[in-house]
Amino acid sequence: MNPSHPIETHGRPIILIGLMGCGKTTIGKLVSKRTGMPLLDMDALIEEQVGKKISQIFAEQGEAHFRALETALLRYLAEHPQTPPPVISTGGGVVLRPENRELLRSLGFVVWLNVSPRSLMHRKIRAANRPLLQTEDPADTLHRLWEERGPLYRETAHRILNTSRTEVGEVCRRVCNLAERFFAHQ
Numbered sequence: 001m002n003p004s005h006p007i008e009t010h011g012r013p014i015i016l017i018g019l020m021g022c023g024k025t026t027i028g029k030l031v032s033k034r035t036g037m038p039l040l041d042m043d044a045l046i047e048e049q050v051g052k053k054i055s056q057i058f059a060e061q062g063e064a065h066f067r068a069l070e071t072a073l074l075r076y077l078a079e080h081p082q083t084p085p086p087v088i089s090t091g092g093g094v095v096l097r098p099e100n101r102e103l104l105r106s107l108g109f110v111v112w113l114n115v116s117p118r119s120l121m122h123r124k125i126r127a128a129n130r131p132l133l134q135t136e137d138p139a140d141t142l143h144r145l146w147e148e149r150g151p152l153y154r155e156t157a158h159r160i161l162n163t164s165r166t167e168v169g170e171v172c173r174r175v176c177n178l179a180e181r182f183f184a185h186q
């Protein structure tokens, strides 16, 4: 299918950040379809490269190892710009390392899809696939993560979209409009 809305990004990616379940992959797919930019899902790529599910990497090698894999992938992308540039959907914890925050901001246009923890719980995110939600009270865990990471998402993002009550097609359009305006001034 031909893209309905190609964007001039000067070879740089559009990057989606935010808490697990905020829609990075869903919106990433829609933005990819609309712009014709390929989707690069960091979690999926890491799973493919390592040959293990994220939950298995966490269980066998620990979170610190997974974080190192995220940094290595971002460094690779910074050193090897992809043609055409991708829409990158990140893992929710990618902003934890200061180096990653810098890499993300210099790599491309970063949008934080900000969804309140309450809305995230309504979306029934699949806790089973998410090692960090294997807790007694996943709702409380999400709330804590949102509070801890909010400032990091804010610091990393060029733009913030509050998308708790916005349907996905509209979020996609907004991401594309913001990206277009951002790159027009580069």
Ligand code: S3P
Pocket: 018, 019, 020, 021, 024, 043, 054, 090, 091, 092, 093, 094, 129, 130, 131, 132
């Ligand atoms: C994580 C989020 C997950 C995945 C890993 C760690 C996090 O990605 O990278 O389980 O620290 O929030 P999603 O945000 O796509 O669920």
